[in-house]
Amino acid sequence: MAPPRNRRPGFSRRAQYGLFIGYVGAAAGALIGAVLLLLSTFNPPAFAAVRSVFAEVTTPVASGLDWVRRSLGSIPAGIGSYFAVHGENARLKKQIADDAIAVSRAQTLDQENRRLRALVKLRDVTTDAIVAARLVNSSSSSTRRFATLNAGSWQGVKRGQPVRDPTGLIGQVIETSPNSARVLLLVDPESIVPVRRSRDGLPAIASGRGDGLIDIRSASVASMGFRVGDAFVTSGTGGVFSPNIPVARVIRTQGDIAIAQPVANPDALDFALVQQTFLPEPTPTPSPSATASPQPAP
Incomplete structure (x- = not known):
């Protein structure tokens, strides 16, 4: 059997207090609305003053809620920016390392070229x-x-x-x-x-x-x-x-x-x-060849 839609709070104090506060809030809201309606109809300056007071009270609250909303909305963008910056940082570090290797190779080639130019110059001036x-x-x-x-x-x-x-x-x-x-x-x-x-x-x-x-x-x-x-x-x-x-x-x-x-x-x-050696090697002295002794005439 389906339970009835309108259930009374019974003996629950919490339910009774909640229902009572709801009725009081509704009645107070209706009363305040009626007063503001009558005030705006018969005394617009007073209504403007009351509206200014409510604006002064609610503006900080609205500002705080708006800051919270914008902060929560910026979280995804911040996370995306973090990963983007992290990736860019890694790319720049790799580029710096590659540039350092290229600079080292260029310095090595420059030193080798200087030595080769000096060696060529030395070879040109020496005999x-x-x-x-x-x-x-x-x-x-x-x-x-x-x-x-x-x-x-x-x-x-x-x-x-x-x-x-x-x-x-x-x-x-x-x-x-x-x-x-x-x-x-x-x-x-x-x-x-x-x-x-x-x-x-x-x-x-x-x-x-x-x-x-x-x-x-x-x-x-x-x-x-x-x-x-x-x-x-x-x-x-x-x-x-x-x-x-x-x-x-x-x-x-x-x-x-x-x-x-x-x-x-x-x-x-x-x-x-x-x-070349500074002084040339001495030329070996040829050994005197043995001359044939003259044969006696027969």
Whole structure:
């Protein structure tokens, strides 16, 4: 059986109070409406004053509700903007990383081009250049220091020829094959180069240490001290290295020995120039051929 539509609140105090408040609110609203209607009809100025009072009271509430509405309405747009900004930030970071790689490559190419231009200029002004070749590798992790050139005997490279770059001396060819050559670097313990001090011509001997540095020892009888910053160049003694090729610069001293930094770093080089030895090799003297003794006449 269906329940009746009009149900009385019965003994529920809450229902009774709610119903009573509803009736009171309805009656009060109707009364206020009637008063405002009569006031607007018979006394418009008073009605305008009352309307202004209600406007002053309801305007802050309406403003607050409007702010809440606009704030709630802007939430989807804010979420979309966040993801859009996040994506744009990621794109810009990737672009910055790509630009940094491009700048690094450009700087590397610029340095290589400068070295090549200097090497070409050096080859143009020197008359003893054999070939400009690429330094394929160099051994920097062991006590023995060698490098490999991608040019050999077919390109005119011979054992004993000096190898340099525009900044200074690198080493000396010790082995050759048709298309490659092995270079003994200045910093190798077996390397010995006659040098002289630039400022006063003091003769000295530069020998490798095996740790990337060079020992400088005075070759004169008189003991003359070294100073930090002294520059040494090849002296031409021995007839292998041409004079005035930069070799090393002193970085510290230990008694009568100076520890020097080589001017040219083969680990940072791409190309090198092979030169003729300073003095040509002596021409072997032909042995006198045995002359046939005259045969006695029969």
